[in-house]
Amino acid sequence: MKKNIFITGSTGFLGGELLVDLSKRNEVDKIYCLVRSGSKSKAVQRLKKVFDFHGDLFDPNKIIPIQGDLAQEDLTETLCENKLLEDVNYIVHSAANTSFSPIYDKMVVDINIHGLQKILSWSQKLKHLETFVYVGTATICGKEATHRVIKEDESPNLNTEHIVKYTYTKMQGEIEVAKYLPKEKILIVRPSIILGDSRPWVPRSYVIMWTLATLNFLRLVPSNGKILLDMVPVDYVSDAITKLMFAKRKHLVYHISSGEKAATTSFDIGNTIEKAFPGLPKFNFVGYDMLNDMKLWSKKRLNKDSKLNNYKEYLDYWNSIMENTGQLRILMAGLDPYIEFMELGQVFDNSRLLEEEIGVVQPKPAHQYIKNSIHLLKEIDIFEAALEP
Numbered sequence: 257m258k259k260n261i262f263i264t265g266s267t268g269f270l271g272g273e274l275l276v277d278l279s280k281r282n283e284v285d286k287i288y289c290l291v292r293s294g295s296k297s298k299a300v301q302r303l304k305k306v307f308d309f310h311g312d313l314f315d316p317n318k319i320i321p322i323q324g325d326l327a328q329e330d331l332t333e334t335l336c337e338n339k340l341l342e343d344v345n346y347i348v349h350s351a352a353n354t355s356f357s358p359i360y361d362k363m364v365v366d367i368n369i370h371g372l373q374k375i376l377s378w379s380q381k382l383k384h385l386e387t388f389v390y391v392g393t394a395t396i397c398g399k400e401a402t403h404r405v406i407k408e409d410e411s412p413n414l415n416t417e418h419i420v421k422y423t424y425t426k427m428q429g430e431i432e433v434a435k436y437l438p439k440e441k442i443l444i445v446r447p448s449i450i451l452g453d454s455r456p457w458v459p460r461s462y463v464i465m466w467t468l469a470t471l472n473f474l475r476l477v478p479s480n481g482k483i484l485l486d487m488v489p490v491d492y493v494s495d496a497i498t499k500l501m502f503a504k505r506k507h508l509v510y511h512i513s514s515g516e517k518a519a520t521t522s523f524d525i526g527n528t529i530e531k532a533f534p535g536l537p538k539f540n541f542v543g544y545d546m547l548n549d550m551k552l553w554s555k556k557r558l559n560k561d562s563k564l565n566n567y568k569e570y571l572d573y574w575n576s577i578m579e580n581t582g583q584l585r586i587l588m589a590g591l592d593p594y595i596e597f598m599e600l601g602q603v604f605d606n607s608r609l610l611e612e613e614i615g616v617v618q619p620k621p622a623h624q625y626i627k628n629s630i631h632l633l634k635e636i637d638i639f640e641a642a643l644e645p
């Protein structure tokens with residue numbers, strides 16, 4: 257029998273791909289989508305846009321909007337009262353507030369933990385629920401695990417420290433799911449860092465890609481270029497999740513990651529960018545220690561003895577491409593947490609996923625697949641992106 261799905265976050269980067277991929281699966285009948293919107297017609301428009309984005313077919317009889325907001329007090333009751341939803345078999349919870357900025361911490365907790373609890377309370381009442389898919393993140397491992405391959409069973413670990421509140425809430429989310437539902441109804445998928453799309457088209461979101469555009473702009477990078485980075489394209493993540501959903505699985509939690517074999521480095525990504533944007537200063541990875549000095553330069557307070565003065569060619573270049581040094585301050589504020597993550601050198605073991613024999617193979621490393629869309633870096637407004645990291 258065909259399955260009915262309820263999905264959250266389908267207007268987002270990953271959720272949009274998941275919605276389109278699920279709509280193409282033979283196993284799927286109706287897909288109910290929780291959408292934030294002022295009216296039903298606007299909700300339909302938002303969902304249609306998800307399909308139009310890459311020219312996919314939108315079937316209004318199959319894709320059904322459910323107006324709602326994870327911040328809404330009465331969300332559980334509203335979902336419980338909706339008779340349409342009684343036949344839901346799968347819930348895919350992809351919605352989250354993914355902000356790294358501390359100014360959104362309260363909202364991040366409210367959406368990622370309290371919002372999830374509302375969906376979970378409703379899910380407990382569903383008679384036909386088979387699987388609750390929680391889209392987590394591999395970065396819940398926190399910041400103590402560095403420069404090594406991390407396995408699924410190492411998380412969640414309540415003792416670990418987090419760089420940003422977001423990863424803490426995603427960790428707590430996994431704990432909440434286990435409190436509300438029995439193991440046999442849970443599937444936890446933990447993508448690593450989702451960077452762009454491996455297909456030669458505009459990805460649904462420039463999240464993370466804007467950091468590459470910023471590095472391309474600066475060329476002098478305050479990080480160690482040789483550290484391994486675990487990045488995967490959104491189409492790979494969506495494909496793996498949909499395949500796992502309908503497979504007989506051996507495990508409850510899966511990394512969806514590059515693993516060691518397909519990991520990349522900033523240095524390799526820099527090489528790819530350099531080839532696509534010739535004629536600019538060469539990439540130079542000068543180490544994380546230099547971040548503070550770059551911030552001081554942006555405030556015109558750089559010490560004369562700073563090693564950053566050895567890179568005069570780059571400082572002159574920055575003066576020539578920026579209206580004022582304050583622009584660097586904006587970029588650095590946005591980049592800071594991302595560079596901190598990059599410096600951790602975390603690689604997430606993907607052998608569980610690859611061993612499932614569901615047709616998910618090793619992804620290509622990011623510096624290879626990103627060639628397909630590297631030209632898009634010039635479309636990204638890096639200053640706007642840095643203000644909303």
Ligand SMILES: NC(=O)c1ccc[n+]([C@@H]2O[C@H](COP(=O)([O-])OP(=O)(O)OC[C@H]3O[C@@H](n4cnc5c(N)ncnc54)[C@H](OP(=O)(O)O)[C@@H]3O)[C@@H](O)[C@H]2O)c1
Nearest residue numbers: 265266267268269270292325326327350351352393447450
């Ligand atoms: N991107 C990554 O690198 C990455 C890596 C690992 C894991 N993940 C996980 O993957 C999932 C999707 O991330 P993403 O990058 O696709 O995020 P995204 O593009 O920011 O999308 C977030 C989605 O959540 C919805 N949402 C946010 N607040 C909501 C609320 N109050 N009520 C209802 N819906 C709300 C958004 O709806 P609106 O359109 O209305 O704003 C949007 O559809 C998240 O759970 C994230 O933790 C992402």
